[in-house]
Amino acid sequence: MTGSVPGQHGPRAAVLGAGSWGTTFAKVLADAGCAVTLHARRPELARAIGETRENPDYLPGIALPDRLRATTDPAEALRDAEIVVLAVPSQSLRDNLVEWAPLLPADAVLLSLMKGIELGSTKRMSQVICEITGAGAERVAALSGPNLAREIAEEQPAATVIACTDQDRAAQVQAACHTSYFRPYTNRDLVGCELGGAVKNVIALACGITEGMGFGDNTRASLITRGLAETARLGMALGAELTTFAGLAGLGDLVATCSSPLSRNRTFGEKLGRGMTLEEVQQTTRQVAEGVKSCRPVLDLASAHGVDMPLTEAVVRVCHEGVPAAQMVKEIMSREAKPE
Incomplete structure (x- = not known):
């Protein structure tokens, strides 16, 4: 064929x-x-x-x-x-x-x-x-x-x-x-498409981490939805079109990367969620998990524009500040309750 x-x-x-x-x-x-x-x-x-x-x-x-x-x-x-x-x-x-x-x-x-x-x-x-x-x-x-x-x-x-x-x-x-x-x-909308592609790797790491900890579909769906919301917030601050995030480069890419075992970032996160260190996971793969390197500059970009990105921040803490995955989940869930 x-x-x-x-x-x-x-x-x-x-x-x-x-x-x-x-x-x-x-x-x-x-x-x-x-x-x-x-x-x-x-x-x-x-x-x-x-x-x-x-x-x-x-x-x-x-x-x-x-x-x-x-x-x-x-x-x-x-x-x-x-x-x-x-x-x-x-x-x-x-x-x-x-x-x-x-x-x-x-x-x-x-x-x-x-x-x-x-x-x-x-x-x-x-x-x-x-x-x-x-x-x-x-x-x-x-x-x-x-x-x-x-x-x-x-x-x-x-x-x-x-x-x-x-x-x-x-x-x-x-x-x-x-x-x-x-x-x-x-x-x-070049800005929106590029941001969707970059941030979804970070959210996929978060999904992988919770998967590795044994959580299921509700958790993943919640992360995908809130992850899309923070991606769109950053996009709007940088002049992207809101509709882009509902399309293939936004929601489409996010769902595939957060859900598939073929996704490097999700797989990488899963190993972190099972308790491996960043260095241990890096030794197991020749593929690059872009979200590991990109999560910090994404957060820096958000901070420079006054945009709140709690999931990205949580991933940075696990990947680069040695915070245990269980602590990350606790922090996200204990955030102040507010309207969607």
């Missing part, structure tokens, strides 16, 4: 980052008719993808299309690319971009797959991209939604949002990744 749309020949695309989501999205682009070059840092991974048509480290068992090539040379990956997809861990974006910026084609759309807020600067990923590359905001887009990589790689139906202030560029990316199993919508 293949998800490609017959007779379609899409643009040239470069995907920088060969983790599970970068590789999956490269597959989506290839299935939609793009010629795709995937950049992997490690030569043995690039070679394995080329020889076995599979990413053995991050997506074992998933056949990759022939239209997808892998290379360790960023210049080769970026040559003549019309769409450049950035799929590295959020906190490594700045350093990577400094290296890649001189190689970027002058008019390419720069599409962020990253869901995080930068430590220290509290910048969203699109702001970091504009700052380092000098690209105008109209060239930068972000993709967000309920997008668990493994399910999409298996061609299970999913929808997503491409957010960009320039409608034409959003439509260009939309056409480039639309397949029989992957349905992209466009949205002009």
Whole structure:
């Protein structure tokens, strides 16, 4: 089975980052008719993808299309690319971009797959991209939604949002990744889509923690709902559209990430909830749980705008201040009662 749309020949695309989501999205682009070059840092991974048509480290068992090539040379990956997809861990974006910026084609759309807020600067990923590359905001887009990589790689139906202030560029990316199993919508609200993607990882950690402590569906539903409320509060303070948080990049992504065992952040939180330390959990996984690093800058951003984010604050305390998970739950439940 293949998800490609017959007779379609899409643009040239470069995907920088060969983790599970970068590789999956490269597959989506290839299935939609793009010629795709995937950049992997490690030569043995690039070679394995080329020889076995599979990413053995991050997506074992998933056949990759022939239209997808892998290379360790960023210049080769970026040559003549019309769409450049950035799929590295959020906190490594700045350093990577400094290296890649001189190689970027002058008019390419720069599409962020990253869901995080930068430590220290509290910048969203699109702001970091504009700052380092000098690209105008109209060239930068972000993709967000309920997008668990493994399910999409298996061609299970999913929808997503491409957010960009320039409608034409959003439509260009939309056409480039639309397949029989992957349905992209466009949205002009870049701020809301990026915030939804970043904060949901933090809320998923909270859901995982309570799951690890043995709590059930009521607890999770309460956290998802209150988590959505605090995400929307921060979004409104930063000029986002309220409706974005009711959509795929808000509620959709939040539900998937908080509910699925495939979610890195939820799984990470679950281990914390069972009593493992942050360091112990980090040693058990090669995948990056973005919420662990992003929770502090999200809270800093909220504080700078006078926004109350109790769940985010609780996650920061567990992840970075050594507060036991049981104490976190007690603190949340003993907050002053007030109207919803």
